[in-house]
Amino acid sequence: MAKIGIITDSNSGITQKQADELGIFVLPMPFMVNEETFFEDISLSQEEFYERLANGDDVVTSQPSPESVMNLWDKVLKEYDEIVHIPMSSGLSGSCQSAMMLAQDYDGKVQVVNNQRISVTQRQSVMDALKLAGQGKNAAEIKDFLEKDKFNSSIYIMLDTLYYLKKGGRITPAAAALGTLLKLKPVLQIQGDKLDAFAKARTTSQGKTIMMNAIKNDMINRFGGVDKDKIWLQIAHSHNEAAAAVFKEELLEVFPGFDVYTDPLSLSIACHIGPGSLAVACSVKI
Secondary structure: OOOEEEEEEHHHOOOHHHHHHHOOEEEOOEEEEOOEEEEEOOOEOHHHHHHHHHOOOOEEEOOOOHHHHHHHHHHHHOOOOEEEEEOOOOOOOOHHHHHHHHHHHHOOOEEEOOOOOOOHHHHHHHHHHHHHHHOOOOHHHHHHHHHHOOOOEEEEEEOOOOHHHHHOOOOOHHHHHHHHHOOOEEEEEEEOOEEEEEEEEOOHHHHHHHHHHHHHHHHHHOOOOOOOOOEEEEEEEOOOHHHHHHHHHHHHHHOOOOOEEEEEOOHHHHHHHOOOOEEEEEEEOO
16 A cells, blocks of 8 residues: 655645644645735744734735645655645635646656645645545545545635735725725635635624625535534634634534534635635534
């Protein structure tokens, strides 16, 4: 049986410490802060990142260099026969396409999975890959399974501010000004490879209700029903831990008996939406 090494990037929310505990590898995402390069969870912590954002520093997302990707692959292949590499959604970054091109030089030993997930749903793909490897699947079989499974997940995110969407050019200054004036809290969705508008809430409470109804609707209409034995439920947040804990209790009232996993959003998403966000996600169990 081939020994399979699992690699993901820090957009999955998996820290270097957690990766060591799981027996996997995490490629840290690079960031430019005032034109200086930092790496998520290596030289840039969540706390430092939000401090820099609050200070108005120029924070820009980047993607791993080809050298950093290949150096990690070469290191892992000294210990493992094959690699399953699970980067963030191809629709949200170019790092997936880059990895696919680089993998062509590895004679099938590196299988890059384009399963179009990010944050807690990307983390779930990593956990699924570990399970499949434990069942004796090879890297190509795991890639095939995860890519077929890619749309069996859903994320809804409520923003606290429109400032970062405006700064990143994702909405017009006029729309941001109007939204701020009306105290609107936009709810976005990630379905596969796109981050799209979903709804507008007037209050945090209304936003949470919109997200819970949306995720319940997905469970019923897309994932075979509201069933704790068939679906993972997840919460993610950007620098909003106390609110996430409250949201978890509210979710459990609507979805009693579910295991709810909570994680900070990866810094790549936080860069575009800012602090104070709350998200709910679900993934179908394999």
